[in-house]
Amino acid sequence: MTDVVLVVNTGSSSIKVATYALVDPEEPLWKGExxxxxxxxxYESRSGKAPGxxxxxxxxxxxxxxxxxxxxxxxxxxxxxxxxxxxxGHRVVHGGRRxxxxxxxxxxxxxxxxxxxALAPSHQPHxxxxxxxxxxxxxxxxxxxxxxxxxxxxxPRVAQLFALPRWLSDExxxxxxxxxxxxxxxxxxxxxYLGTRAEGRIVVAHLGHGxxxxxxxxxxxxxxxxxxxxxxxxxxxxxCGALDPGVVLHxxxxxxxxxxxxxxxxxxxxxxxGVSGISDDMRDLLESDDPHAREAIELFVYRALSQLGAxxxxxxxxxxxxxxxxxxxxxxxxxxxxxxxxAWLGASLDPAANAAGASCISSPTSALPVxxxxxDEEGVIARHTCRLTQAMTLS
Ligand SMILES: Nc1ncnc2c1ncn2[C@@H]1O[C@H](COP(=O)(O)OP(=O)(O)O)[C@@H](O)[C@H]1O
Ligand SMILES: CC(=O)OP(=O)(O)O
Ligand SMILES: [Mg+2]
Numbered sequence: 001m002t003d004v005v006l007v008v009n010t011g012s013s014s015i016k017v018a019t020y021a022l023v024d025p026e027e028p029l030w031k032g033e034x035x036x037x038x039x040x041x042x043y044e045s046r047s048g049k050a051p052g053x054x055x056x057x058x059x060x061x062x063x064x065x066x067x068x069x070x071x072x073x074x075x076x077x078x079x080x081x082x083x084x085x086x087x088x089g090h091r092v093v094h095g096g097r098r099x100x101x102x103x104x105x106x107x108x109x110x111x112x113x114x115x116x117x118a119l120a121p122s123h124q125p126h127x128x129x130x131x132x133x134x135x136x137x138x139x140x141x142x143x144x145x146x147x148x149x150x151x152x153x154x155x156p157r158v159a160q161l162f163a164l165p166r167w168l169s170d171e172x173x174x175x176x177x178x179x180x181x182x183x184x185x186x187x188x189x190x191x192x193y194l195g196t197r198a199e200g201r202i203v204v205a206h207l208g209h210g211x212x213x214x215x216x217x218x219x220x221x222x223x224x225x226x227x228x229x230x231x232x233x234x235x236x237x238x239x240c241g242a243l244d245p246g247v248v249l250h251x252x253x254x255x256x257x258x259x260x261x262x263x264x265x266x267x268x269x270x271x272x273x274g275v276s277g278i279s280d281d282m283r284d285l286l287e288s289d290d291p292h293a294r295e296a297i298e299l300f301v302y303r304a305l306s307q308l309g310a311x312x313x314x315x316x317x318x319x320x321x322x323x324x325x326x327x328x329x330x331x332x333x334x335x336x337x338x339x340x341x342x343a344w345l346g347a348s349l350d351p352a353a354n355a356a357g358a359s360c361i362s363s364p365t366s367a368l369p370v371x372x373x374x375x376d377e378e379g380v381i382a383r384h385t386c387r388l389t390q391a392m393t394l395s
Contacts, residue, residue: 001084007378008130009091013209020382065126069133088134088143089385093123095147102384105143144385151180152221159223177224179206181377187219200319208325209237215311223314235300237280240270272296305341324375
């Protein structure tokens with residue numbers, strides 16, 4: 001039996017589960033992933049480097065994140081019967097003001113995290129369901145919560161403030177930012193791609209089903225596009241991104257919509273899905289000739305460029321751009337359009353490198369290096385979990 005750390009990363013459209021050796025959590029021993037949640041979920045696993053075949057998830061488990069997590073844990077037990085799960089680490093989207101670093105899960109911690117569920121309703125309940133599912137299956141093992149918000153907690157205060165009355169900021173109505181585990185990973189490997197330039201002014205574009213931008217200086221987050229919740233910022237699969245709050249008031253006051261209806265509209269019926277009327281998945285829109293699909297993509301790119309410009313202004317220039325996550329890693333067309341919009345910064349693309357998904361996709365004459373880096377939230381969680389659980393056994 002090999003002692004392993006189990007990692008659970010629940011996103012809005014995917015659940016990724018992975019195992020790592022407890023002593024040297026560098027490469028995963030096994031990975032299982034469900035993609036396309038909310039549409040037709042498919043499952044793929046890999047042991048070592050070779051991916052296994054894709055398969056549909058049995059329909060009785062495809063109802064939602066909770067049953068899918070249970071199904072994934074069962075797949076792990078069947079596919080890797082000789083592994084002994086000794087600890088588990090979880091992505092938890094919202095850590096509020098209190099959690100600026102990973103934390104061992106205790107009853108009190110869990111209670112606090114449940115209290116933040118209203119601020120991340122499309123994620124936090126699923127993240128906590130993962131913790132519960134692991135506790136039900138392996139009741140004795142320590143569990144660690146790793147937060148999407150933690151990486152941004154060191155931002156300057158002005159970047160975290162809304163222009164709201166002070167008492168609200170004092171109570172924690174702040175811009176928290178998300179996708180921090182992904183940004184933490186990218187920041188950790190940046191020198192491998194950019195050398196000493198990595199310490200300069202970098203924007204990372206995490207473009208997945210949920211999407212955000214992060215401005216890094218000295219590999220620390222100084223500003224990001226998401227705010228109090230993961231609704232803010234870029235156009236996303238189903239989320240509206242930045243919105244005049246007057247629209248919310250209009251829907252409630254003049255349209256007579258209920259709170260729940262407005263919540264559903266902004267979180268599940270907007271974004272690429274709402275504008276296209278076709279799909280929340282960028283792949284479907286890129287394949288479509290429908291003018292509404294084209295407009296949704298145009299808006300995605302337009303908003304991303306506007307917000308990128310704002311981050312470049314805060315950084316006072318740009319020394320490098322990184323694309324990551326589902327769209328960022330896999331869509332040459334979206335990368336092409338975004339880099340074309342940065343010609344004013346001297347950015348130009350190497351079309352062949354971009355089409356091939358090379359790690360450096362800028363042309364040799366580009367003033368701005370542009371890279372594609374596959375993110376590794378699971379690896380970050382595994383290493384935090386090993387460190388914290390080992391510290392616990394030593395103390
Ligand atoms: N080849 C591709 N071209 C365009 N978009 C893609 C491609 N592959 C994946 N995507 C997009 O990536 C999204 C999923 O991103 P991912 O980061 O894996 O998910 P999550 O945000 O749930 O963690 C999908 O919704 C899809 O729009
Ligand atoms: C915070 C967030 O938007 O996460 P995801 O991209 O997994 O939906
Ligand atoms: Mg994700």
